[in-house]
Amino acid sequence: MSAYRYIVRKWVKPEDLNQHDALFGGRLLEWVDEEAAIVAVVQLGSTDVVTRHMSAIDFVGRANRGDLLELEYRVESFGRTSVTLSCRVDNVVTAQEILRLDSIVFVAVDEAGHPRPHGFTEPTTGTERLRVSGEAA
Template sequence: MSGHRDIVRKWVKPEDLNQHDALFGGRLLEWVDEEAAIVAVVQLGTTDLVTRHMSAVDFVGRANRGDLLELEYRVVAFGRTSITLSCRVDNVVTGQEILRLDSIVFVAVDDAGSPRPHGFTDPTTGTERLRAGSERS
């Protein structure tokens, strides 16, 4: 795929911490899944999609209160009904890797929840697909 990437930044706040005063892993996964869904929506031009699969999640570093994190998404592949993304989370200040997720798969679905073709094979850098999709509705 192209070198296109989507980047989101998150600030670790007190309400995001676990009992060890580190970022709660579940909170980070919530951020990863939600932002990945937004990337998939923009790429496929529809909000009618579901998370189908997440590969093994590698927590490789620790994030603490006040850390600024960068969630970087890349399109790995387009399937007939799906899109596969990868995600890497780094500490913006130190550059330390926090999380690695090689594969997040979303599937476009119809009104009955069945997979449906989306028709795309290359990443977009804008929101034109989403806007075009809303005009068809």
């Protein structure tokens, strides 16, 4: 698979903290899933995608208020109806890994919610697949 990478940065704000003044794990998972869905939409050329699976989640580091996080996604593989991504979250301020997900699987679905073939085998770096499918119009 190609070396496609998608990076987004998030700033940890006071409303993102738990009772220990650290980043709330649920907030981080929300960010991870939302950005992964955006990557999947771009890769599959459709906004009709659903999260099918996430590998084991292991919080190995901490983020505090004011820290800057970097969420890096890679396209690992394409299936007939799916795309598999990986994600690594690093704390840019402390240079510490926060979280790693080896596998996040998204599936393209039809109007009834059934898996549908997407026809892609290689990653794209742009949004042209959405424009070709007419969904960005």
